[in-house]
Amino acid sequence: RESLSKVIHNKYVWMLGVINLLLLAVYLTGLKALHPIFEVQMGKTLADIAISMISYGAMVANVIMPILSDRASNRRHFLLMAIIVLIPSLLLINFLGEIGIWTLSFVIGFMVGTIAPIAATIPIELKGVGHLYIAGASGFMTTIGRIGGFIGPMIYLFIITSTAVEIYGFIFLSILLMVGIILVKLLPETAGKAREALVEIE
Numbered sequence: 700r701e702s703l704s705k706v707i708h709n710k711y712v713w714m715l716g717v718i719n720l721l722l723l724a725v726y727l728t729g730l731k732a733l734h735p736i737f738e739v740q741m742g743k744t745l746a747d748i749a750i751s752m753i754s755y756g757a758m759v760a761n762v763i764m765p766i767l768s769d770r771a772s773n774r775r776h777f778l779l780m781a782i783i784v785l786i787p788s789l790l791l792i793n794f795l796g797e798i799g800i801w802t803l804s805f806v807i808g809f810m811v812g813t814i815a816p817i818a819a820t821i822p823i824e825l826k827g828v829g830h831l832y833i834a835g836a837s838g839f840m841t842t843i844g845r846i847g848g849f850i851g852p853m854i855y856l857f858i859i860t861s862t863a864v865e866i867y868g869f870i871f872l873s874i875l876l877m878v879g880i881i882l883v884k885l886l887p888e889t890a891g892k893a894r895e896a897l898v899e900i901e
Contacts (some may be wrong), residue, residue: 706835714882715836718778718818719844721879724851725872726811729753729789731852732868733804739895741797748803752781755817756808765820772890774817774824778883781813786873793866824889852874 730750735748758864768777775786785807791804822836851872 705832706839709825709836711844711886712836712839712889714886715766715818715821716843718814718879718882719840720847721882722811722818722847723783723844724847725789725856725875727848728851728855728868728872729807732855732865733792733818736793736865740800745797749800751769751884752804753808753811756805756810757812758808760809760812761816765816768820768890772891773888774821775883775886777817778814778886779812779880780802782876782879782883785810786876789869789872789876790866803862814826821886821889825887827850 719889730753734746734750737749740746741749759809764777764781768771768774769825771777792800792807795803819837820838822840823833855868858871859865869878
């Protein structure tokens with residue numbers, strides 16, 4: 700109960716939870732939305748491979764970008780960079796041929812793979828959370844994020860069904876990412892502050 704109380708009264712944990720919600724909404728919706736677009740351009744087999752490039756890009760970023768974030772002692776700039784790159788990538792991929800699709804699929808995955816681990820690192824560096832309440836904070840953030848994975852595809856489907864214009868759905872995803880930019884800018888820079896977070900709790 701104490702852990703949950705500490706977590707739900709921390710506004711930055713809420714912000715991170717909403718960022719997770721937005722990211723999962725964009726990621727899961729994007730995977731479902733891009734596949735039929737890729738199929739039209741390249742056929743089913745190559746479309747499947749192109750979608751797998753998103754996962755490959757995320758895997759590469761999962762290894763590289765958190766290390767770079769640690770070395771640069773910066774979390775916010777990495778998150779902002781990734782979200783900003785995601786916005787035009789999601790929009791442009793609708794209008795590209797095979798080579799462009801392969802390239803941007805990797806880029807999109809790389810940016811998602813940058814955001815996820817770095818955002819997950821921030822709670823342990825937050826004052827009032829630290830390592831003592833990290834499990835509660837992570838569980839809370841994950842729960843909020845799953846809401847995005849549920850409602851994102853539903854809203855996307857409603858938009859393209861109502862308008863019969865697929866790009867409107869991707870504009871919706873871009874708007875979600877713009878909200879993410881605002882939230883990230885409101886977060887404190889926490890890199891290298893895990894010890895301070897521990898002192899604050901004690």
